[in-house]
Amino acid sequence: MSSNEKFHHALVVDDNKCIRCTHCIKTCPTEAIRMVNGKVEIREERCVDCGQCMRVCPHKAISIEQDDLVQIENYRFKVLLIPSVFIGQFPYAYTEDQIYRSLLKLGFTHVYEVEQPIEVLKTLIRREIRENKSNLPVISSFCPAVVRLIRIKYPAFTEQIMRVKAPHDLVAHYILENFKKQGVSPDDVGFFYVTPCAAKITAVKSPIGEEVSIINGVINSNHLYNKAMSVIEKVDELDVEPFKKELTKEGIQWSLTHGETWWQRAKTISVDGIHNAIRFLERMENGQVSGFDFLELRACDRSCAGGVLLSQNRFLVVERLKMRARLYPASSVKMEAEGYGRFSGLEPLAVTDEIKPRPLMLYGSDxxxxxxxxxxxxxxxxxxxxxxxxxxxxxxxxxxxxxxxxxxxxxxxxxxxxxxxxxxxxxSPQKAFQKMEKKWGENRFDPDCTKKGAKDESF
Amino acid sequence: MVKLRYEIEGGNFDLAGGASSQVKKVLKQLNIDPVLIKKIVVAMYEGEVNIVAHAYKGQIEVQIFPDRVEMKLTDEGPGIPDVEAAMKEGFSTASQRVREMGFGAGMGLPNMKKNTDELRIETEVGKGTTLIMTKYLAYE
Structure with missing residues (x-):
């Protein structure tokens, strides 16, 4: 992929809902948002899809595009890929098996948590650290918002980013290989990924470091949660164990803060929250951080548990996943019992092409x-x-x-x-007012009771 | 030409490096080779820390020209009694307190010299020191 490619963006502003309050403008970590002629404009070359704007919008005017669920009907095998944090959205009263079943009821033929052949990622991370002694720390490629942030603001670190695909890509390849072994044509298999954030959507729609993503559609996590809650039942008849065959302690916690580091022997550090990540990268660029082998940076506070498309409290999500993880084997134990052989074919599929810097030049490149x-x-x-x-x-x-x-x-x-x-x-005062109206749009100065703290908070 | 100016407070290690970090951000916006930026920032950081560690107060003036970056670091402080010795790697007069904070390894002036193209030192014992560093920006 060339460094001139257009960034795809998942964030959409609804001009009818937007009251032009500037919350998004002020919070954006890359200063990508402006008010132009009464409308919020996101500057594409600057946006890293972190979703901070969506989080702070008091009028829910910023949303994330998603694919229609109807399109799953185009495939014989409808495979739903959920991040582990999705399980954490449901009330404790529902077991994870009941959650799986509710998703099957929505029309999917298979449901997999994405963080499955995790031993492959662990192996690749260990190898990358070993083979890049001269250019440490290796920087995780897990969070797509962070990868974009580095490409535009810290281009010199781009070559330290791991050239490895995200878990959802990897698990899709793993499942597809298994389908092929059973004689199923790849065209009959549709992969639908449930995303906890905006950045992951973008990573599917315009993947960095690979031509096309294996994922056929992206589903907004909140949307699917509501659908699942409408059909979920407290009965246990269907066996969903086969879908969880490769789940491990590491996998379940992979998307949480420290998920890529707690099991490592190398010297690692984990930073979450995009503003924290920026501060850390600044320090690193100043030469004030040294001695680390691996750097895990995540755009959201508590990593994916704090994903902008998740509604459950992030601390509760972390707790639930940690409780779950206790019930699953460590991936190393599983490897000893079952061997790594069944994953070895996945390694070449997990590696991405080169990730290129895309420096943001405020004043042009001259x-x-x-x-x-x-x-x-x-x-x-x-x-x-x-x-x-x-x-x-x-x-x-x-x-x-x-x-x-x-x-x-x-x-x-x-x-x-x-x-x-x-x-x-x-x-003249008139001229000055006209200018304000042009910037903020007509009617912006009329009284309006639909806002937080006013009479109507029902937006 | 862009001119930047920073006041540096002696003894305040919390803020040490702040000016260098700002200058780095400015240089990055000018599409200057990251390798050169790193050298400039390292040199300036050493000078900045020197003011914090040794002087009462000081100031840094940075001038960015199309072909070079000039840094002038002026301080009111003890001055350098033996410049030749101070230029040697490992030579340090930093106090124990400063060393415990991870500074004062005796690499300051040698690092400044190594990372810039010109280094001029004017110093008077008991009064203060002025360092002028220049780094040329090579263009292709």
Whole structure:
């Protein structure tokens, strides 16, 4: 995949629901969001699909695209792939077998948790650390939002990212190989992945480091949870054990913080939360972090348990998975009993192509011109108030200055400057108001009782 | 030309490295070779830590030109009595307290020299030190 490829994005803003409140603009870790002509605009080249914007939106105006469940009918074998954290969404009263059965009732022929042939990932991680002694730490490729973050903001670390596919890809290959052995044509098998977050959707729709994903459709976790809850029953008749044959302690906890590190002997560190990950990468770039062999970075707090498409409390999810993990064998024990042979064919399928950096150049790639623009932006900063109110539609005064020198914003976008100009008689109050209306959209200044803390909170 | 200026407080190790980190972010935005950025930042970090570890206060001025980066680090402090000795790897006058914090290994000036193209030292015992470092940016 070339470094010029277009990033696919899963996040969609509903202009009718959006009240233009700037929460998303201010929280975005890559400053990818702006207000333009009364609409929220996500700058594609900057967005890493971490979903922070969706999390903070008070009006649920940001959503995530998903594939229609109807399309499972196109396949004879309808394979549902769920992340382990999905099990953690259900009330404790339901056993995991009952959860599996409810999903089969929705029309799927097979249900697998994705974190299954985990010994393959463990083997590849150990090997990568061993073979890359000169370029440590190896950085996990598990969290797609982090991989994108590194590609755009820390391009120099890109080559340290593990070239290994995500568990959902790997398990799909494993299942497909088994289908083939039974004489089933691959065309008859459809894989549907239940995603806990936006980034994983994007990873399926425009995978980094491989041509096309093996996954045929993506289902929003919340959506499926609601469907499953409507059919779930407390009866135990169907045997779902075959679907869980390769589940291990490590697998169940893989997507939690420390999931890729707790079983390692190498020197590892785990960081969760995208702002924490950024701070850690900055430190590492400053040369203030050394001696680590492996780095696990996850965009969400508590990793996938805190996925933006999950509704259950993340701490409870972690607890449930930890309790479950106790009941399953360690993968090393399983390997000793059953051998690694049945997985060895998977290794080549688990490796991705090269992951290329895609540095985000605020002022363009020409150093000479960039220097000139930066100088101008720094001069502009002397005039801006520095309170980062986002009333201009940019997250910070600095971002506004950057936009200005790139021809994407004007000095008059700043409400402080506007006030000053009015005071100095440089602009009429009418003209100033018109500018605000243009930025924030007509009617934005009319009273509206549909908002948090007002009369109608029913959005 | 972009000019940056940072005040450095002596003895405040919490903030040591903050200015270098800021300069790194600026250089990254200018699409400068990461290898050069690393060298500039390492040199500046050493100088910054030196001010924190030895001086009462100081300031760093960074000027970014299309072809070079100049860093001027000025401090009010004890000065360097023997510059030649201070240029040797492992030579350190850092206090025990500073060493316990993981600084003062005697690599400061040698690292600055190694990572820049020009290093000029003006120092007066009992008054302070001024370091001027220049790194040239090679273009293809």
């Amino acid at each position: 150093t000479f011109k960039a220097l000139e623009k930066m100088e101008r932006a720094r001069n502009i900063m002397c005039h801006l108030p520095g309170i980062d109110c986002a009333a201009c539609g940019a997250p910070t005064c600095r971002a506004l200055a950057e936009d200005m020198v790139n021809g994407l914003a004007k000095m008059s976008d700043c409400i402080f400057i506007q006030q000053q100009w009015q005071n100095q008689g440089k602009v």
